[in-house]
Amino acid sequence: MVEPLWLILSAAAIKALIVTLMVLQLAGSLGWVERKASALIQDRIGANRAGIFGFTGLGLVNTLMADPLKFLTKEDVIPGNVDHLFHTLAPCIHLFPALVTFAVIPFGDVLLIGDYTINLQVAPLNIGILFVLAMVSLGVYGVVLGGWASNNRWSLLGGIRGSAQMISYELAMGLAVVAMIMTYGTLDLQQMARAQGGMILGFIPDWGICYQPIAFLIFLCAGIAESKRVPFDLPESESELVSGFFTEYSGTKHLMFFMTDFVEVIIVAGLITTLFFGGWQVPYLARDGFHFPGGATLLLPNLVVAILQIVAFSVKLLFFCWLQIMIRWTLPRFRYDQLMRLGWITLLPLGFLNAIATAVVILAWAQH
């Protein structure tokens, strides 16, 4: 049955709203995880100064209430010699591509309402993952313009470092994605997730990581480098450049740069989940319920299946967010030449070899 236009439009609007709000909520919560996890890793107490009636709530009051309130009510200082137009635009240009990227990441299979089928993905695009690469490449402008418009040596250096770094790692990321596109034969992330439903030998989930472990490593490295976090945080590197490309920002604009960092972490986690770890797939769960090996089945209504899938997606997503935060607080920062060497001399040729090997295997398989 073909869905009427009003249903398609309203479903799309509701999905877009919910996904955007969830991503922003999660970005805020990751701020808390980052503060508290870093404190635990470094054996500090951390983030416990603010409290309500003496209740500090594991730093929750500090990071989820005091911090945002401070950012939002702070004076927006604009230094005298900045380029006003681009100084104001840069945080928006930085945040926007990161936020819209989640539109193509599926968070569940389908939801049936009456006779209608709703795809649990905000935008089922034909070009799917290319949209992600396009948006990632637009994210560079926020960094470059922020660094340049601030009219500050440190900011400019940060902006230039950022643009060179992001262009370099986009290539490696693109090659990892090419290998995945060849593996699944599609660009649509929803179809990629659907293709990962089976089981190898009856007990190993048929996920992308089983076929493309090297692409996974390349994608993880390039993804962290694209989100400009330690060990790839050369564009901000506090010890050399004050705060890099967003040194001259305060208040809400600073918060926007800060949020983009976490939104990018969520995007990378979402993409890794979808490309390599089955997306919303739960082992043995098909559209109508569980089908265990040996013939046992447990039939479930569609709503329960959809909720299980969304929960599975969220758990995987949170795991990879947590992994990125762990990496961020474990490794020291690279030197700039090490960063460039890793990108161009290690990851890029590895990506090429992996893509060529994938093509050869697929061809041999088709001949066979």
Add this chain to the structure above:
Amino acid sequence: MSYPLFFVLAALSIISAAGVVLTRHPVRSAMCLVVTLFLLAVVFVFLDADFVAALQVVVYAGAILVVFLFVIMLLNLERDEPETHSQRRTFTGLTVTCLLALALLYLLRQSGTVLPGPGMNTAVPPGFGSIEAVGLRLFTHYLLQFEITGLLMLAGVIGAVVLAKRKVS
């Protein structure tokens, strides 16, 4: 693609394209070009050419223009002083522009209703503009052109390596 939508997009593209040449500031000029290329990508989306739209953003807006900005910032180019143009240069520029516009108009009249699309004689074939259609066309019908482009790019890469390897005395 509906007409009102087309005219809005066309007007915005022309305004931003005019901004590229009219503004005296290199960074503003480059950013106007980014906006123009992005708007062209939007036009492609409404013409059912999703893949071309994505490439437009990835390659032009996302990579080439970033390198432009990178160079502008490295050289720290400031506001360009208005030059005094000689009348002859203005005249040559106008003539070339008019000739180009006429050639474009002629081509459009020629192919006017032949191209597939809404309001045209030929209907849009299924799968038009998808990555499969573009890929098949590129690797069968336009294979020679594709290979020549690849060779050209290889020459560019080798040139860059030679320049970068040169010892600075």
